[in-house]
Amino acid sequence: MKKPPLQDVIVRSHDHSRRSVRPPAQFAGDEPRSFRSPELSVEREREYEQNTESQTQFRSQETTPPPTRRSEYSVHKTNKRWLYIALGIGVVVVLSSVALSLLFAGATVTVFPKQDTIVVNATFTAEKDPTNGALPIQQIVLERTATRAVAALGEESVEERASGNITIYNEYSDTPQRLIKNTRFQSSGNLIYRIRESVEIPGKNADGSAGSIEVKVFAEEPGDSYNIGPDTFTIPGFAGLPQEEKVYAKSEGELSGGFVGVRRSVNEAERTETLKQLETQLRDELLATAFSSSDNPEGYHLFKESVFFEFNALPDEIADTDQVTLSLSGKLHGILFPEDEFAKRVAQVTLSTYNDSPLRIENLEDFTVSVTPEVSEPEVPEEVGIGEAPETLERETVDQPWLASTFKVSVQGKAHFIWEFDEKSLAEYFAGKDKDILQMPLQGGMLEGYPGIDRLEVSIRPFWKDSYYN
Numbered sequence: 001m002k003k004p005p006l007q008d009v010i011v012r013s014h015d016h017s018r019r020s021v022r023p024p025a026q027f028a029g030d031e032p033r034s035f036r037s038p039e040l041s042v043e044r045e046r047e048y049e050q051n052t053e054s055q056t057q058f059r060s061q062e063t064t065p066p067p068t069r070r071s072e073y074s075v076h077k078t079n080k081r082w083l084y085i086a087l088g089i090g091v092v093v094v095l096s097s098v099a100l101s102l103l104f105a106g107a108t109v110t111v112f113p114k115q116d117t118i119v120v121n122a123t124f125t126a127e128k129d130p131t132n133g134a135l136p137i138q139q140i141v142l143e144r145t146a147t148r149a150v151a152a153l154g155e156e157s158v159e160e161r162a163s164g165n166i167t168i169y170n171e172y173s174d175t176p177q178r179l180i181k182n183t184r185f186q187s188s189g190n191l192i193y194r195i196r197e198s199v200e201i202p203g204k205n206a207d208g209s210a211g212s213i214e215v216k217v218f219a220e221e222p223g224d225s226y227n228i229g230p231d232t233f234t235i236p237g238f239a240g241l242p243q244e245e246k247v248y249a250k251s252e253g254e255l256s257g258g259f260v261g262v263r264r265s266v267n268e269a270e271r272t273e274t275l276k277q278l279e280t281q282l283r284d285e286l287l288a289t290a291f292s293s294s295d296n297p298e299g300y301h302l303f304k305e306s307v308f309f310e311f312n313a314l315p316d317e318i319a320d321t322d323q324v325t326l327s328l329s330g331k332l333h334g335i336l337f338p339e340d341e342f343a344k345r346v347a348q349v350t351l352s353t354y355n356d357s358p359l360r361i362e363n364l365e366d367f368t369v370s371v372t373p374e375v376s377e378p379e380v381p382e383e384v385g386i387g388e389a390p391e392t393l394e395r396e397t398v399d400q401p402w403l404a405s406t407f408k409v410s411v412q413g414k415a416h417f418i419w420e421f422d423e424k425s426l427a428e429y430f431a432g433k434d435k436d437i438l439q440m441p442l443q444g445g446m447l448e449g450y451p452g453i454d455r456l457e458v459s460i461r462p463f464w465k466d467s468y469y470n
Helices: 038-063 069-103 268-292 339-350 393-399 423-430 435-439
Strands: 106-113 115-127 138-151 154-170 177-179 184-186 192-195 199-201 211-222 247-250 259-265 300-320 323-338 359-361 368-373 406-419 453-461
Touching: 106 423, 115 339, 138 268, 138 300, 154 199, 199 211, 259 300, 268 300, 268 323, 300 339, 300 368, 323 339, 339 359, 339 406
Parallel strands: none
Antiparallel strands: 106 453, 115 406, 138 323, 154 211, 154 247, 154 259, 177 199, 184 192, 192 211, 300 323, 359 406, 368 406
C-alpha cells in the first residue's frame, strides 16, 4: 500500500522566527516520493511575514492615538490661570504698600541746632540767695567717719567735752540770721553748748518753711554729764527779743564724747600720721560719693574746684588693753551751679552777639573753675560768746569758705555751646503747613522764631504728600 504524498508543513513559533523542515529520511524499499518546490515554500513564508508585520503596525497605531483638541485646551487654560494668580499677587502687594504708607504716614524733622566753640575767661558772682542778677547756687553736705586702731603706750588723765551736730532753724525772717562764734545753745535740761565758728542761718523759703543749717556744738564743760540724746535747744542771747521763739535748734543724734578721767594714751607722732591717712581716705570716699550721688538736685553741676572739706578728730576709744581707736569725721561741702543759668552767664560774658536765647555748654567737665568766698559784714551780732572778742568775718570765711553766702566764680577753658529750642512748639508749628515752607528765607521765615536752629531736614511719608500732618 502506497503512503500518501508528503504535504508541505510550515511551523512558526510565537516570536515569528522561522525554522527549516527537513524531509524524512528515505528508507530502503520505499518508493521515491515527490516534494514541492522549496521556492514556493519560501515565497509563502515571506507573504505571511509581511501580513504579520502589517497587522502589528496597525495595532501599534491603534494603541497610540494622536493628540486631541481637548489636551491643547487644557494647556492653554493652565497658562491663563497662572497669569491671573500673578496679577492677583501684584495687586495685593501694591494695595498693601499703599495701606502701610497710610498707616505709618507722618513726617520726620531732623533739627541741626546752632553750635559754637569759644575760649572762655569769665568772672561773675554767685549767691545762695541771689540778688541783683547773681547766679543762684545750691549747697550739699556729705559726712563720713573713719577709724583705725593703734598701739597704746600708757595712761593719761583726760578731760574732754561732749560734741555733736544740731540743726538751727530760722522762722523769723526771709533774710539770713548770722550767729557769731561761741553763741550759746541751751538744752531742755539747761546744759549749755557753743558753736566754735560763726554761722549764717538762711532765711525762710519761698513756701514759708524755715531756713536751716547744720552746725557742730561743743559742751561748755568737760564730762560725761553732757552726753545727751536728741533734744531741742534755745538761744539765750535772743531772750526777750522777737527772735526768741523763731530761731531755735534741734539735734537728731546724740551729743557724746564727754569724759573726765584716766585712759590709755597714744604716741603723738603716730596719732598725727594716722589721722593724716584717715583724712586722705575720707577725701577719696566723699569725692566719689559727691560725684556719683543720685541725691544731687537735677540740672545742677558740681565742679571739683567747688568742693570744700572739713575734718574733726573725735574722742579716742579704748579698743582693748593694748590698743586705742582713733576716729576722724569728715564733711564735704559742695557748691552746685544750675547748668542752664551757668551757660547763659558764661555766654553773656563771652559772646558779644548773645541775645539770652536758651543754650547749654556740652563740656562743663573740661572747665577750670575757681570758687572763693566774698566777705560781707555781719548784719546783727546777736551775741558774743563768753567775753572773747569775736574774730573777724574775713578770718572765718577763709578758714571755712562754705559758710559764706556769696562767692566769686572764675571760669577758664574752651566752651562748646549748643543752642536749644522748644521741640513741642516746633512740632505744632509744622502741623498742617505746606512742605515748601522750608524754602522761605531766614529773615521773616519760620527759622526767625527759632534762633537756636541752624538748619532742618524733613522727610514726609508717603512721598506724594505735599503738606505736613496735623
